[in-house]
Amino acid sequence: MEKSNNPMRASRTLIIGVMAVLLTLSLVLIIQAVTQSGEPVETEEVDVLANSTNKCVLCHRDESPGIVKQYSDSTMAAAEVACEDCHEVQEGYPGSVAHAGTNVLASPTTAKCTTCHEKQVAEFNQSRHGLPAYIAVEGTEGLSQDLMALYEQIPEGGYAPDKSRNAIAALEGDALTGFTCSACHNIGKPAEDGSVGQCQMCHLRHEFSLEQVRKPETCNFCHIGPDHPQYEIYTESPHGIAYHTMGYEWNWEAEPGTLTVEDFPAATCAICHISGFGATASSHDVGERLSWYLFAPISSKRPAWEENTGRMQGVCIECHNQNFINDFYQSADLATERVNELVVESDQIYGELKENQLLTDAPFDEPIDYEYFELWHHWGRTTKFGVWMQGPDYSQWHGAYEVLHSLAELREMAAQKLAEAGLE
Amino acid sequence: MYHLAAIFPGIRRIPVPFSRDQVMMLMLSLNFLLLSVETYLAHLVSGTIVINEWIPILFSPAAGVVLLLAGILSFRKRNLAVILANLVFIASIVVGLLGAYFHLMRAILPDAPAGQQASIPLFIWAPPILAPLVYVLIGWIGVSTVWTEEPADSGKLVLNGEKTIQMPFSKTRAFFFLTSIGCLSTVISSVLDHSRTDFSNAWLWVPTIVGIFAATVAFVLGLYENPTRADLITYFCAMVLMILTGVMGLYLHIQIDLTSRGEVVVERLIQGAPFMAPMLFADIGAIGIIALLNPEKVSRE
Numbered sequence: 001m002e003k004s005n006n007p008m009r010a011s012r013t014l015i016i017g018v019m020a021v022l023l024t025l026s027l028v029l030i031i032q033a034v035t036q037s038g039e040p041v042e043t044e045e046v047d048v049l050a051n052s053t054n055k056c057v058l059c060h061r062d063e064s065p066g067i068v069k070q071y072s073d074s075t076m077a078a079a080e081v082a083c084e085d086c087h088e089v090q091e092g093y094p095g096s097v098a099h100a101g102t103n104v105l106a107s108p109t110t111a112k113c114t115t116c117h118e119k120q121v122a123e124f125n126q127s128r129h130g131l132p133a134y135i136a137v138e139g140t141e142g143l144s145q146d147l148m149a150l151y152e153q154i155p156e157g158g159y160a161p162d163k164s165r166n167a168i169a170a171l172e173g174d175a176l177t178g179f180t181c182s183a184c185h186n187i188g189k190p191a192e193d194g195s196v197g198q199c200q201m202c203h204l205r206h207e208f209s210l211e212q213v214r215k216p217e218t219c220n221f222c223h224i225g226p227d228h229p230q231y232e233i234y235t236e237s238p239h240g241i242a243y244h245t246m247g248y249e250w251n252w253e254a255e256p257g258t259l260t261v262e263d264f265p266a267a268t269c270a271i272c273h274i275s276g277f278g279a280t281a282s283s284h285d286v287g288e289r290l291s292w293y294l295f296a297p298i299s300s301k302r303p304a305w306e307e308n309t310g311r312m313q314g315v316c317i318e319c320h321n322q323n324f325i326n327d328f329y330q331s332a333d334l335a336t337e338r339v340n341e342l343v344v345e346s347d348q349i350y351g352e353l354k355e356n357q358l359l360t361d362a363p364f365d366e367p368i369d370y371e372y373f374e375l376w377h378h379w380g381r382t383t384k385f386g387v388w389m390q391g392p393d394y395s396q397w398h399g400a401y402e403v404l405h406s407l408a409e410l411r412e413m414a415a416q417k418l419a420e421a422g423l424e
Numbered sequence: 425m426y427h428l429a430a431i432f433p434g435i436r437r438i439p440v441p442f443s444r445d446q447v448m449m450l451m452l453s454l455n456f457l458l459l460s461v462e463t464y465l466a467h468l469v470s471g472t473i474v475i476n477e478w479i480p481i482l483f484s485p486a487a488g489v490v491l492l493l494a495g496i497l498s499f500r501k502r503n504l505a506v507i508l509a510n511l512v513f514i515a516s517i518v519v520g521l522l523g524a525y526f527h528l529m530r531a532i533l534p535d536a537p538a539g540q541q542a543s544i545p546l547f548i549w550a551p552p553i554l555a556p557l558v559y560v561l562i563g564w565i566g567v568s569t570v571w572t573e574e575p576a577d578s579g580k581l582v583l584n585g586e587k588t589i590q591m592p593f594s595k596t597r598a599f600f601f602l603t604s605i606g607c608l609s610t611v612i613s614s615v616l617d618h619s620r621t622d623f624s625n626a627w628l629w630v631p632t633i634v635g636i637f638a639a640t641v642a643f644v645l646g647l648y649e650n651p652t653r654a655d656l657i658t659y660f661c662a663m664v665l666m667i668l669t670g671v672m673g674l675y676l677h678i679q680i681d682l683t684s685r686g687e688v689v690v691e692r693l694i695q696g697a698p699f700m701a702p703m704l705f706a707d708i709g710a711i712g713i714i715a716l717l718n719p720e721k722v723s724r725e
């Protein structure tokens with residue numbers, strides 16, 4: 001028998017054996033992976049916090065089991081993001097409270113979210129979902145210099161240094177505002193630590209599910225009702241029909257930034273306005289693909305409307321040809337301008353009364369104020385949104401028809417006031 | 425043994441200015457430089473690069489540059505160059521193991537009920553567990569390369585000074601085994617990554633089959649003390665297939681990342697199919713071919 005006098009040479013067989021085991025195990029792993037390929041990870045089927053010894057989890061499992069359950073189903077928990085990572089702050093941190101021997105933010109601010117989601121928070125801060133949403137209700141009073149500077153830098157934020165509190169919100173009073181305007185407009189509310197916004201308005205706590213945030217029902221929380229019925233319009237649009245009839249087959253958990261028509265054969269709110277799709281990169285600046293200020297009484301093109309249009313059409317062209325898109329944009333531009341004409345007419349009627357001092361200085365204290373306001377704020381907007389989002393019933397019966405109806409009412413009210421003043 | 429010359433006898437007439445070890449060192453330096461780009465892109469996927477993720481991004485270019493400097497230094501101060509190169513390669517092994525640990529931690533659910541803490545789908549969807557092991561492999565090949573083998577194919581490595589160490593296999597055979605491990609980790613990474621789809625795309629089977637074939641061939645070749653020309657040709661073809669698979673994968677990944685009209689969107693390049701990843705096949709294939717070069721020292725007279 002050959003005898004090796006070198007221990008290293010003696011280990012040859014061992015090395016070959018280990019290599020053979022490695023090779024075999026690898027083959028088994030490969031076969032396993034191939035047979036289980038294409039299966040998404042269902043974290044909701046696994047309680048990833050089942051054996052957690054985290055003190056927050058242990059206590060809140062009794063105190064508020066709902067949030068622990070939600071979080072245990074989340075990909076954030078699966079990625080081992082602990083409660084403390086988002087909630088715990090140093091003593092004296094603005095807005096924090098002492099809690100169970102530490103200091104926490106009851107509702108983490110975007111200053112915490114930006115630790116991991118810097119790009120998304122920066123984009124959000126540049127959008128109308130940021131400070132402009134909050135200022136639209138609360139005005140600029142009380143905002144710090146830093147916040148005013150941030151507001152001024154938002155390209156499509158409609159900066160006005162002395163915006164006052166919204167007249168309707170002021171009339172309704174604080175007791176109502178929290179349940180009314182602010183419930184939505186607080187998406188851009190500044191926090192005590194100087195950061196802006198509430199990611200959790202869309203990314204519901206504590207699951208932070210991609211599917212949830214991508215589904216149109218999420219936008220429905222705010223984008224509904226007579227002033228901006230986008231959800232209803234979407235529901236009746238061909239895109240919405242596709243979603244409601246076939247959306248259950250779509251790939252809601254697809255990796256962000258890789259979405260194609262294979263994942264989403266028709267558009268959702270997120271596909272058009274946020275997600276990366278086709279040649280358009282994802283962005284949390286929700287206005288980045290819009291060409292008009294449709295929410296305004298008289299719509300004008302946004303400062304960067306050409307680039308914005310390019311981005312939106314980069315999404316459209318994944319399903320529609322350029323001729324279709326061009327024709328659609330041309331027709332929708334004309335329809336928007338037509339609504340503008342009708343609103344201008346209402347302005348002239350209302351303006352004549354103002355000029356002749358036939359209106360009180362106080363806002364919303366007589367029926368004509370409401371009629372004038374609803375004409376553009378409800379019906380004008382609805383017509384335009386209906387046009388651009390392809391909801392004909394909304395652009396017609398809930399929109400253009402109501403504009404005409406309001407105009408007729410306005411004319412009659414104005415004529416009556418002028419007659420009463422002997423100015424007819 | 426000059427295995428490449430056994431396959432292509434005419435190659436002996438071509439003067440090669442570098443030794444096999446020097447070519448391997450150059451290849452490893454290039455690897456580090458490319459890895460810096462690849463790890464940067466890979467870690468950019470989540471949108472924000474956290475502290476741990478910066479380790480390989482910063483280490484890779486630094487390691488590449490230090491290795492190149494060590495290569496230049498080796499002409500005058502060989503011992504210092506060997507120490508520098510060894511430090512880089514040992515650090516590379518540490519970085520690789522750390523990375524594999526961090527990736528593994530993302531793939532398992534430590535607080536989940538027993539039996540649900542780890543699963544194949546979790547491994548598929550987690551950050552690629554085997555990817556950081558490329559650093560270990562480079563470090564391992566590097567350490568094997570740095571020490572001179574005297575005489576060639578003896579497995580006797582000359583350490584600093586006169587001290588020698590007898591390895592179980594010759595350097596060439598060790599390279600074949602390391603190439604096999606490289607092919608293996610590459611094919612597993614590729615299969616796990618591709619398992620995010622359902623393998624219905626026939627092209628996905630190409631790297632799977634080629635990778636398994638190359639890993640097996642390299643392993644078997646390492647077993648032979650005196651391989652035949654036919655063995656070497658089979659191995660060479662397997663490595664060429666690895667290179668072709670890498671280049672083809674690069675093309676296919678870029679194609680998938682382009683929009684339907686062929687436009688480049690940076691986000692899709694970063695978030696989509698990792699376009700540099702298939703080049704790992706080409707990389708291992710090239711390392712496998714370098715192992716066939718002449719193990720003798722190059723005479724500079």
